[in-house]
């Protein structure tokens with residue numbers, strides 16, 4: 349069954365404040381959406397709603413397919429060498445892809461034996477992206493994936509998302525940095541209706 353992610357009239361409230369209301373969009377296999385808006389407007393919250401970590405105040409979220417989530421925390425064991433830290437998740441994920449390919453996609457092959465705690469900020473972000481890529485999940489939920497990346501790594505990220513979409517994957521990307529995501533839906537939070 350092909351992947352799908354749809355919000356239908358979704359509202360999200362946090363700390364007693366409505367962040368966004370009546371948000372609807374539908375992403376089918378191969379589609380992407382970029383979520384933009386000012387600091388504190390609700391981009392991360394929208395991604396958390398899509399991940400099922402935050403219940404919507406109203407509306408429904410429909411999901412077909414597994415999800416992989418990237419947040420500021422890359423969820424990798426800091427003490428393990430990178431390849432083994434990724435292998436831990438691959439053992440849990442239902443249909444993981446080869447770790448070597450995920451490492452290569454983010455130019456991390458040479459860092460495979462290095463403990464995660466020794467990685468730089470950008471390398472850690474790339475490691476989190478490699479975890480998402482290795483998960484085999486068709487739905488990627490990426491919260492600020494370009495933070496800390498240099499231009500070359502940003503290009504690798506754009507290429508990885510394009511390849512994922514070409515294979516029938518979906519990407520929902522919250523970002524305040526520009527990313528080339530051809531044909532992506534644009535979800536602008538805080539914009540006047």
Ligand SMILES: Nc1ncnc2c1ncn2[C@@H]1O[C@H](COP(=O)(O)OP(=O)(O)OP(=O)(O)O)[C@@H](O)[C@H]1O
Nearest residue numbers: 362363367385386387388389390391392393394524
């Ligand atoms: N656990 C929480 N309880 C109450 N309010 C929260 C909680 N988490 C976030 N908020 C509030 O919800 C609002 C939206 O936060 P969110 O992290 O979704 O914004 P954002 O658009 O991703 O911001 P940024 O661009 O700074 O990352 C903020 O005002 C924040 O203070």
